[in-house]
Amino acid sequence: MKFTLPIALCLGTAILAAGSAHASSSAWFETDGGRFRLVTTGQPDASGKLQGVLDIELKPGWKTYWRDPGNSGVPPQIDLSASRNVSAAEISYPAPQRHDDGYAKWAGYDFPVRLPVGFAVPAPGEPAAIVADVFLGICETICVPVQARLEVDPAADPGNANDAALVAAALGALPSAAEPDFGATLAPAEGETMSITAAAPGDPEGIDIFVAGVDGYQFGTPQRHEAAGKISFLLKVLERPTAKPAGKGIPYTLISSAGAVEGFLPYP
CATH class of the missing domain: 2.60.40.1250 (Thiol:disulfide interchange protein DsbD, N-terminal domain)
Known part of the structure; x- marks a missing residue:
């Protein structure tokens, strides 16, 4: 577009x-x-x-x-x-x-x-x-x-x-608050790539995540991976601030066939 x-x-x-x-x-x-x-x-x-x-x-x-x-x-x-x-x-x-x-x-x-x-x-x-x-x-x-x-x-x-x-x-109609069995967690960053593990009920094929760039961060499009029954997403960090902000973190919305939740990930 x-x-x-x-x-x-x-x-x-x-x-x-x-x-x-x-x-x-x-x-x-x-x-x-x-x-x-x-x-x-x-x-x-x-x-x-x-x-x-x-x-x-x-x-x-x-x-x-x-x-x-x-x-x-x-x-x-x-x-x-x-x-x-x-x-x-x-x-x-x-x-x-x-x-x-x-x-x-x-x-x-x-x-x-x-x-x-x-x-x-x-x-x-x-x-x-x-x-x-x-x-x-x-x-x-x-x-x-x-x-x-x-x-x-x-x-x-x-x-x-x-x-x-x-x-x-x-x-x-807004997403519910994320919970341990329906939410996302951030793995330790590797260079300029961040890995997010998703847990969600419903059909695994319907799981997707949207991550918002805020507070000086900008991210690439999440790349979905599935292995051993676990869903993860890799994102490139395209821009980052010189120091970690003091805000809530990075907002995300996780969707599946069971609905949608939202929460915050730690700043990478």
């Missing part, structure tokens, strides 16, 4: 538009490959967390990216700098698919997808306004960078049952 951001911007294929607030969700933003909007539960909890969803409807044949799109794409991004009393947006991801379009191998979705978004509201009792500049790559034969401004007034309709149900369903 070719992704040529500077050319696309010059041609005007990246579009900036405003979607005005409608109840506890934004207006839909329409683009060539589909449309998207923001939906929220309408009010933050006592800790100041407001749960929402980036609701992406794709037309047949179109795709969008997972959190790590490889070296040729761009992950979903949300900029809240124009918002009021909303300071952060943390995106969560359902299990992706692996795509090979002849140009690159990458992880993403070729079906309508809802990405849960947790918004931080520093002062829960004060008015808040979400003004989100959303940036997505939406792809058919080439990828089109799409930018849109979506606006939500969480207090406009805090009891909207349909929006709350949509958010709850998106959260319920």
